[in-house]
Amino acid sequence: MRNKKWLKQMFLSHLAILCIFGAAIICITFIITYSDLIEDIKKSNHAYASQVVDSMTTSLKNVERTLAEQMVKNTAISDFFNANGSGSSLTNYNASKELDKLRNNPLIHSVYFYRSKDQAVLTDSYITDLSRFNDRSFVRLLQNDPPKSRWSSLRSYSEFPLIDPPERILSMVQKVGTEGWIILNVKADQLLTAADKLKSHSQSFMSISDAKGHPVYSTGPESSHSKLFTRLYSNYMDWNFLSGTANENLFGQAALLSLIPLTIIVISLAVIVAGFLYVTRRSYRPIEHIVRRVSSYHQEPKMPGHDEFAILEQAFDDMLIRMNQIDLKEAENLQYRQKQFFSELQDYENLVPAEEWQTYLSLFNLPEHSDLIIVILEIDKYVPLLRQDRQSMISSKQRLEQMAAEWPDPALRTVCLDWISADRLVLLIELPPLVKPEPDGHGDRMQSVIQSLDQLRILAEDKLFFTTTIGIGSLVPELPFIKKSFEEALTALQYKMTAGRNRILVHQEMKELEESINPLYFKWVEDLVHHFRIQQMEWRNDFSRIFDLLEDQLLKNEEIQLLFNYLTHRFAREMEDTSPTINEYWHSVTHPRMSEALKEMEETPEIRSLFSELLDQLYEQYNVMLESRSKDRLIYEVKTYIEDHFADYDLSLKSISDRFGINGKYASQLFKEEFEVKFVDFLIGLRMDQAQKLLRETNESISEIARLVGYEHVISFGRIFKKMVGMSPGDYRKRMQTARGQADPV
Numbered sequence: 001m002r003n004k005k006w007l008k009q010m011f012l013s014h015l016a017i018l019c020i021f022g023a024a025i026i027c028i029t030f031i032i033t034y035s036d037l038i039e040d041i042k043k044s045n046h047a048y049a050s051q052v053v054d055s056m057t058t059s060l061k062n063v064e065r066t067l068a069e070q071m072v073k074n075t076a077i078s079d080f081f082n083a084n085g086s087g088s089s090l091t092n093y094n095a096s097k098e099l100d101k102l103r104n105n106p107l108i109h110s111v112y113f114y115r116s117k118d119q120a121v122l123t124d125s126y127i128t129d130l131s132r133f134n135d136r137s138f139v140r141l142l143q144n145d146p147p148k149s150r151w152s153s154l155r156s157y158s159e160f161p162l163i164d165p166p167e168r169i170l171s172m173v174q175k176v177g178t179e180g181w182i183i184l185n186v187k188a189d190q191l192l193t194a195a196d197k198l199k200s201h202s203q204s205f206m207s208i209s210d211a212k213g214h215p216v217y218s219t220g221p222e223s224s225h226s227k228l229f230t231r232l233y234s235n236y237m238d239w240n241f242l243s244g245t246a247n248e249n250l251f252g253q254a255a256l257l258s259l260i261p262l263t264i265i266v267i268s269l270a271v272i273v274a275g276f277l278y279v280t281r282r283s284y285r286p287i288e289h290i291v292r293r294v295s296s297y298h299q300e301p302k303m304p305g306h307d308e309f310a311i312l313e314q315a316f317d318d319m320l321i322r323m324n325q326i327d328l329k330e331a332e333n334l335q336y337r338q339k340q341f342f343s344e345l346q347d348y349e350n351l352v353p354a355e356e357w358q359t360y361l362s363l364f365n366l367p368e369h370s371d372l373i374i375v376i377l378e379i380d381k382y383v384p385l386l387r388q389d390r391q392s393m394i395s396s397k398q399r400l401e402q403m404a405a406e407w408p409d410p411a412l413r414t415v416c417l418d419w420i421s422a423d424r425l426v427l428l429i430e431l432p433p434l435v436k437p438e439p440d441g442h443g444d445r446m447q448s449v450i451q452s453l454d455q456l457r458i459l460a461e462d463k464l465f466f467t468t469t470i471g472i473g474s475l476v477p478e479l480p481f482i483k484k485s486f487e488e489a490l491t492a493l494q495y496k497m498t499a500g501r502n503r504i505l506v507h508q509e510m511k512e513l514e515e516s517i518n519p520l521y522f523k524w525v526e527d528l529v530h531h532f533r534i535q536q537m538e539w540r541n542d543f544s545r546i547f548d549l550l551e552d553q554l555l556k557n558e559e560i561q562l563l564f565n566y567l568t569h570r571f572a573r574e575m576e577d578t579s580p581t582i583n584e585y586w587h588s589v590t591h592p593r594m595s596e597a598l599k600e601m602e603e604t605p606e607i608r609s610l611f612s613e614l615l616d617q618l619y620e621q622y623n624v625m626l627e628s629r630s631k632d633r634l635i636y637e638v639k640t641y642i643e644d645h646f647a648d649y650d651l652s653l654k655s656i657s658d659r660f661g662i663n664g665k666y667a668s669q670l671f672k673e674e675f676e677v678k679f680v681d682f683l684i685g686l687r688m689d690q691a692q693k694l695l696r697e698t699n700e701s702i703s704e705i706a707r708l709v710g711y712e713h714v715i716s717f718g719r720i721f722k723k724m725v726g727m728s729p730g731d732y733r734k735r736m737q738t739a740r741g742q743a744d745p746v
Contacts, residue, residue: 029262045230052195052241053234077095111124142173147173150173153170154214196219204245206219207242216239334363341360345483364479371431375429379466382422396464445475446474470505472492488508491556496603498604532619560604568595621666624666639671653668684720
């Protein structure tokens, strides 16, 4: 080894991670400290504001309580307000003494009574008329607009203006019945001293404003200089309180508070780095030893700046490449051997040597003696479904493989599976050997296989794009006999056309139920063709007897195909002797569809339904050819009937067929040939012409017009009208009215 580059890279990479981790811890520590500092400042500001509000509120409530206690059952105050005229001097004196008692509270600036009946004002020093009283404007304001709250807004007042300068006061007003008012004035400046007394530190400030936003009190800088402040509102005084801390150096304070934990973190990171460096150096020696051993078997890469990891990486890459190549070869070999196994099953002529069967036993991990069975899953209606949705068919086939490999019965194991054709999936299934053979054990094991396969069939019907018919061979004790089970499973599927699809066909059961062809079939086919040719409706009974016979018998698909081919062959020979028109219809329409049905349809009832429809159409064509002379008269009667009854909701090809006794499709074909227009288009044209006439010449509603021309739903009428005319019925009526209005003056 030329250098220790990989060791340096590893150390530097881990060092970078430690640095990032340490930086993250430092940032988180500082952020937490900063957040706690902000939270403490907010709590301090809120506590300061709350204490100021509580202190002022308590002081004012004490004043209010003092006034209330003084007035309770106070006869001197009651006598003053109840006195007539100016009252007696004694009454005034006694009431004045009560006022003097209230002045004992240092927070109270002044108190006076106002008696409204004679507009007398009584203070603790004198009684005077309101017109000569200094605070008369406030009293008159009370008379005109009584206060909504108990305390007034901040104002200036002096009881003796010649002696004392005006002071800021708050006035509490209490009405005494209808006789007058008691006005108690509180010193606002003394009340506000609580804000200074309760300051937590010199940086705290307080700003107070009244309900109108007028400043009442302020200490320290303006609130706009602070980032953190608390705002409170007092319902009792109707004032706003704003407290905060001026000139906060939050970053500096947070840095100072987090200095100790950050120092501890940095020291811890340094210790970790030193310990990591020591451990890395200790761990280097065994790694170096491994790299040297690898280098002795592997050439070092010739590239500048290489390190020991390049040698290890290249060695492991080569090893993985070799292992992947081995795995791919084994998988390809396994897949090829499975394909070869199923190909040999289908090869009926060549026998597989015994030694080759031994290789298959090891390939499939099978014991020499074990019960095996072949099961073939055939997709029903494969060709039509493939044409319908190719992608769904492909994905469903893949899902079927997974379902066949994951048995609901854990006692069964799918040894291998393969598609022997586009619609047939073959399964080789192993059953666990019986510990103690029983006389009827073989039948019970077959029933368990059938039950598990039936669960698989039901699951496929529920989850997949198609249904499946399952053919089952017989159980064989050893792998060399598996061809017999495969041939039996194929034979079981041959009964699908008569037994039905989407079911399980067991070879032994089908063989026991198989019947020979009834000779009556050929006689009834001759009767069917004869009665069809001479236009006797007895041919329908012959047709029903033939298919009733086929549906009651259990025959192989090849036998059913031969019988149907005989039926079509007899009709083909008979049609050769008819007119060229009927012969051409047989070869262009009837026979191709019958042939296609025999290829794609898998059950006799389906073929019966299609053959019946095709022969009905052929019979109609045959009748048309024989009754061509009366065709023109009939189709003109149909046209006249449509013109007279186009407004009928129920007018359709079916009603025409019922009225005139002809097939609906045949009537439509005759109508198209005679008038070169389809029946539907002719009917819509009549209805649209009448609808345009009614829209132009009447004021009927659009829904009524739709009913009059044969449409039960106005939405259908509007859609067809717009398609045929190019605009909606409402727009057509407006355009016609506009055109008529413009033409009237001319």
